[in-house]
Amino acid sequence: MSASIEFYVNEFKSRIMNYMVSSVPRTLETVYEQIKEELIQQDDGHQELKYLEQAYVFVHKEIVGKQLVLKD
Structure with a gap:
């Protein structure tokens, strides 16, 4: 796993843990969409989107136990 992918894995886990104790919990998919929107707003976010995906x-496989297939 590259350092960039590991960064986003840690980002997912961190945000999920933070949302678990908040009054408004978020799903993994919601966290994904939130980070994705942040990257889209950046000029150089194209390669980062691949790492995020x-x-x-x-993380989905780690939590759910099944491989997720993203649709383009």
Whole structure:
């Protein structure tokens, strides 16, 4: 796993843990969409989106136990 993918894996886990104790919990998909929107607003976010998607698939499999297939 590359450092960039690992960064997003850690970002997912961190946000999920923070939302678990908040009054408004968020789903993994919601966290994914939130980070994705942040990257889209950046000029150089295209490559980062690929890393984010790979991290999302990894974290989803880790939590749910099944491989997620993203639709383009």
